[in-house]
Amino acid sequence: MAVxxxxxxxTAVKTEKRQxxxxxxxxxxIRYVDYKDGEFLKKFLNDQGKMLPRRITGNSxxxxxxxxxxxxxxxxxxxxxxxxxxxx
Amino acid sequence: xxxxLMVIFTPVLSEEDYKVAQKKFADIIKDNGGEVTHENPWGLxxxxxxxxxxxxxxxLVLEYTAPSDLNEKLKIQLNRDENVLRHMxxxxxxxxxxxxxxxxxxxxxxxxxxxx
Numbered sequence: 001m002a003v004x005x006x007x008x009x010x011t012a013v014k015t016e017k018r019q020x021x022x023x024x025x026x027x028x029x030i031r032y033v034d035y036k037d038g039e040f041l042k043k044f045l046n047d048q049g050k051m052l053p054r055r056i057t058g059n060s061x062x063x064x065x066x067x068x069x070x071x072x073x074x075x076x077x078x079x080x081x082x083x084x085x086x087x088x
Numbered sequence: 089x090x091x092x093l094m095v096i097f098t099p100v101l102s103e104e105d106y107k108v109a110q111k112k113f114a115d116i117i118k119d120n121g122g123e124v125t126h127e128n129p130w131g132l133x134x135x136x137x138x139x140x141x142x143x144x145x146x147x148l149v150l151e152y153t154a155p156s157d158l159n160e161k162l163k164i165q166l167n168r169d170e171n172v173l174r175h176m177x178x179x180x181x182x183x184x185x186x187x188x189x190x191x192x193x194x195x196x197x198x199x200x201x202x203x204x
Contacts, residue, residue, distance in 0.1 A: 032187040
């Protein structure tokens with residue numbers, strides 16, 4: 001029986017290395033998420049205006065909460081829509 | 089304690105009414121023992137969704153330090169004033185204050201590097 005590692009495939013097994021996610025706030029030393037800055041907050045919304053989850057934005061828990069608070073404040077002040085289509 | 093007041097006025101307000109309204113809130117803060125560190129009128133801006141059937145609003149941002157009981161008086165005035173569509177007072181922690189001065193003095197807005 002062929003030993004497992006001796007098996008050769010015709011085409012190389014493609015395992016593309018997924019780029020390690022990082023928290024942009026920690027990396028760039030941002031300490032405060034400004035709720036007035038709509039453009040910056042839009043990066044954390046999908047095109048329906050809904051908040052992106054942490055596994056997609058790659059934020060750390062602490063900053064994901066700060067971003068969530070800032071987005072809710074911005075929505076309250078009509079800087080960001082609650083729901084829309086083709087936000088970007 | 090430093091706070092930040094953000095007010096949306098009705099767009100029907102003329103330029104000098106807008107100034108008068110700005111001064112009014114700045115004065116309320118001053119004569120109740122607070123002091124306004126920065127006043128930043130954004131002017132007419134379109135809203136993300138209509139508020140009270142209006143799609144644009146005159147924004148105003150007031151950053152001030154004040155004793156903690158001042159916000160109560162401020163809120164009464166804001167609720168009573170009929171050309172205020174919406175208002176929000178937020179408390180600023182020390183990073184927020186650093187962020188705001190950096191933004192005013194032309195440093196990069198995303199405060200990439202925070203020295204403090």
